[in-house]
Amino acid sequence: MIRLLLADDQALVRGALAALLDLEPDLEVVAQVGRGDEVVAAARDSAAEVCLLDIEMPGASGLEAAEELRRELPQVRSLIVTTFGRPGYVRRALDAGAAGFVVKDTPARQLADAVRRVHQGLRVVDPDLAAESLMDGASPLTARERELLALALNGSAVSAIARQVHLSEGTVRNHLSAAIGKTGATTRAEAARIAQERGWL
Template structure:
């Protein structure tokens, strides 16, 4: 049996997926969590072989969780299942150590097959998403630019951002200006939106 953990913040969807996967003869859902913050503890307790993670979850994103699992050396392979199709998400997920990346709107039979293949050590990526990620290339943002832009999502003034990030006002302005230019945006909120659509944040 392939031991699977499901991390999905929508309870009804999580329950439905678990029930459908439970019909597969070789798959057992051994843990279900509603937030990224719960995954590591659940992995240690239930010892799943494959973690099926949503990208956007409370606490930590699926991509952040994939990075943590790799960093902690936990023997659990990751399959990201998402509604976000921005090319940057696919690239970041694979860079974080995920073996699989697929859209949520696929039939459960495809999800089960992807779980089997990821469990076997294969890389499973939706062909359209993979092509888009290759065509788009890597994110143009540096880690610092991404951090500052992510902090700016709530529209906070530069002074507040600087305090929050422990940087000077001028440094924050420089990072925001650079990120805005690199994303081809007219202002920082447009830069935030473009970066999110492309999966760079």
Template sequence: MIRVVLADDQALVRGALASMLGLEPDIEVVAQAGSGEEALEAVARIRPDVALIDVQMPGMDGLDVTERVRALVPSCRVVICTTFGRPGYFARAMRNGASGFVVKDSSPEHLVDTVRRVHAGLRVVDPALAAESLASGASPLTARERDVLREARQGGTVSEIARALHLSNGTVRNHLSAAIGKTGAATRAEAALIAEERGWL
């Protein structure tokens, strides 16, 4: 029996995925989570064979959860299941230790097959997405620039971003300027949007 922890912040999607996987004779959904923190707690407690994780969740996102899961329970394989088949997300997922990456408009059969193949020790990725990821290259942003853009995405002022990240106003301005330059954007809002679309945040 393949024991699966399922994490998605949308209850309807989570329930539908759990029901679909539950129909398989060799797969059991042993826990469901609605946030990154809940997913991590469930994996640590249950130590499942596979964690099926969405990217965009409240709190810790699925890509950060993937890295933590692989460090905490190395035997647990991670499959990213997301609406957003972005090259940047794919690259970060692979870098953080994911064994599979599927988009939610895949067929149910493909998702089930992915869970089985990942459990067997294989990697399952979309060839077109892998090629696009290689073509677009790695994120040029530093970790701090990503932090600042994440905060800027929420519309905070320089002072608010500085307070949230325990930085000086000048340091925040420098990081924003660098991020705007690296993304080729005209404003910090545009830089955050570009970075998000490319999966760099």
């Protein structure tokens, strides 16, 4: 039996995934959590072998949880299962240590097969997203530019962002200006939106 942990902040989705996967004769859901920062402890306690992680969760994202799993429990494999099929997320997930990336509308049989393949040590990526990810290339943004664009998403003023990250307003403007250029946008709000849509934030 392959022991599975499900991490998704929506109880209904978690329950549906558990019900589908438990129908498979060789898969067993041994733990469920609703927060990203609960994944490693639950994986350790349940002796899970594969963790299915949503991306957007409270406490920590699925990408952060995958990275922590790789560091703390390297024998445990992680598979991102998300609604957010953004090409940039694929590259970030694989960089974080995830062994696979599929979207939630993947048919149940294919999801079960993805779990088995990940368990065997293989990589599994939704083919359409893989192709898009290759065409889009890696994110051109630096870590600082991503951080500042994420803060700009809610429309914060440069002065407010500067205070929050303890940088001068001029430095913040320079980073945001570079990010605007790299995304081909004309405003920081547009740059933030483009970066979010591509999965770079």
